[in-house]
Amino acid sequence: MSSSKSLQEKPYNAQWNASIEYIERMAWNQLAIPMQNPFLEWEWLYLLENSKSVSSNRGWYPRHLTLFENNRMIAAAPLYIKMNSDGEYIYDMDWIRIARRIDISYYPKMVGMTPMTPVPGYRFLIDPGYDEMLITRIMVNVITQYCKNKNISGCHFLYVDSEWVPMMQHMRFVEWKHYTFQWQNKGYDSFDDFLQALKPSHRRNVKKERKALEKQNIEIKFSVNDEIPHANYAKMAKFYSNTGTKYDPEAESFFTPAFFELLPKFFRHRSMFVAAYSREKPDDPLALAYFTHKNRLLSGRYWGAAFDIPFLHFNVCYYSGIKWAIENNFIIFDPGAGGSHKIKRGFPAKLVYSLHYYIDWRLQFFMAQHIDEINLLEQKEIDLINENLKNLQQTA
Known part of the structure; x- marks a missing residue:
C-alpha cells in the first residue's frame, strides 16, 4: 500500500492500495452498499482477488484508490493496471492500432471497472455528505498524476453509471457509447402476462422452446441465498469450466475453481441459482446458471451444462430469469x-x-475528434435492434 498527497486539497489524503484486503471492509461497504450494482462491494472484489481470478498472472494489477479526511474514508474507486484488454468487454483494438501508428505505448493502462463483469453502474464511491464534484475532481487529479508518474497511457472507466457521464465529461473524459441487452419489467403479473405482449408467432416460438424441456422430462428449480444447496457451487465451477473449454479450448477461464468455492462464504446473501434436473435424478443438476440480486436488479453471470440439450440454455438463462424477476418484483434483468x-x-x-482519458494529447485529440461519428453509428445500431424487437411485440 502506498500513499499519494501531491495533488490533494487539505485535509484530504489519498492512498493507493495493491489489494482490496488492505482496505477496511466496513468502511468500503458503507460507500458501496447504497449502489445498485452489487459488484462494487468489498466481498465481490475480495472474492476475485483471493481466488486468484484477478492477479498479476492474469493481467490485473489492483490499484484501488481511497480518499480520507482525518483518518476516515470518504471515497473509494476500484482500479486496476492492465497490460492487455482481456476481461473488459470494451473492445479498444482500433485505439491500440492508432497508438502504434503514432508510436505511443498503449500499455500499461489504468481501468476502473469490476473485472470480467460487464454490468453497468461503475462510478466513484463517495460519502453523500461531501461535495461530489469536488471529491471527484480531487480523485481524477490524483489518478491523472499517478498515470503520469508511472508512465501509464491513460485511465478508462468501463460500464459506468449513465448519470455519472456528464460530470466526467467536464473533467475531460471522452464518452464512448456501447450497448448490452437488458430486460425491463413493465409491470407484468406473470410470465404468461409477459408472453401476451409478444406477437402470436413469437409467443408460439417461446412456448415451443419451453415445452421442449417438459417433453424431455426436465424441470427447473430456483434456490436463493441460504436455500442454495452447497454442492451447487462446486458443480457450477465444473460446468463453467466446461463451457469455456467448449467454445475456446485455448482460453483460460476467467474465474478459478477457488472463486466458486468461496462464493457461499462471501456472497451467498446476493446469490440465486437456476437448476435444470431430470425428473429421474432430482438431486443431480443437468445445468446451472448463477445470478446475483440486489435492489431489484437481477444479473445473470455464469452458466454451464453436463451436455447439450436443445433450448436448455434459453430456458435456464433467459426465461427462468424473466419468470423469477416478475414473481419477485424485480425491475431489471x-x-x-x-x-x-x-x-x-x-x-x-x-x-x-x-469514459476515456489519454495522457498523450495526440491520442486524446484523435479520440475526441472521431468519437461523435462512432457514437452515432452505435446509436443507429441500437435503434435498429430495438425496432426489430418492436416488430416481435404486440402494438398497443
Missing part, C-alpha cells in the same frame, strides 16, 4: 454480455457508456 439471440427472447439493446 441483465442476462450478461453478448448474444444477438437475446433479441428474439425479449431483451432490448441498452445503451451503456465508457
Whole structure:
C-alpha cells in the first residue's frame, strides 16, 4: 500500500492500495452498499482477488484508490493496471492500432471497472455528505498524476453509471457509447402476462422452446441465498469450466475453481441459482446458471451444462430469469454480455457508456475528434435492434 498527497486539497489524503484486503471492509461497504450494482462491494472484489481470478498472472494489477479526511474514508474507486484488454468487454483494438501508428505505448493502462463483469453502474464511491464534484475532481487529479508518474497511457472507466457521464465529461473524459441487452419489467403479473405482449408467432416460438424441456422430462428449480444447496457451487465451477473449454479450448477461464468455492462464504446473501434436473435424478443438476440480486436488479453471470440439450440454455438463462424477476418484483434483468439471440427472447439493446482519458494529447485529440461519428453509428445500431424487437411485440 502506498500513499499519494501531491495533488490533494487539505485535509484530504489519498492512498493507493495493491489489494482490496488492505482496505477496511466496513468502511468500503458503507460507500458501496447504497449502489445498485452489487459488484462494487468489498466481498465481490475480495472474492476475485483471493481466488486468484484477478492477479498479476492474469493481467490485473489492483490499484484501488481511497480518499480520507482525518483518518476516515470518504471515497473509494476500484482500479486496476492492465497490460492487455482481456476481461473488459470494451473492445479498444482500433485505439491500440492508432497508438502504434503514432508510436505511443498503449500499455500499461489504468481501468476502473469490476473485472470480467460487464454490468453497468461503475462510478466513484463517495460519502453523500461531501461535495461530489469536488471529491471527484480531487480523485481524477490524483489518478491523472499517478498515470503520469508511472508512465501509464491513460485511465478508462468501463460500464459506468449513465448519470455519472456528464460530470466526467467536464473533467475531460471522452464518452464512448456501447450497448448490452437488458430486460425491463413493465409491470407484468406473470410470465404468461409477459408472453401476451409478444406477437402470436413469437409467443408460439417461446412456448415451443419451453415445452421442449417438459417433453424431455426436465424441470427447473430456483434456490436463493441460504436455500442454495452447497454442492451447487462446486458443480457450477465444473460446468463453467466446461463451457469455456467448449467454445475456446485455448482460453483460460476467467474465474478459478477457488472463486466458486468461496462464493457461499462471501456472497451467498446476493446469490440465486437456476437448476435444470431430470425428473429421474432430482438431486443431480443437468445445468446451472448463477445470478446475483440486489435492489431489484437481477444479473445473470455464469452458466454451464453436463451436455447439450436443445433450448436448455434459453430456458435456464433467459426465461427462468424473466419468470423469477416478475414473481419477485424485480425491475431489471441483465442476462450478461453478448448474444444477438437475446433479441428474439425479449431483451432490448441498452445503451451503456465508457469514459476515456489519454495522457498523450495526440491520442486524446484523435479520440475526441472521431468519437461523435462512432457514437452515432452505435446509436443507429441500437435503434435498429430495438425496432426489430418492436416488430416481435404486440402494438398497443
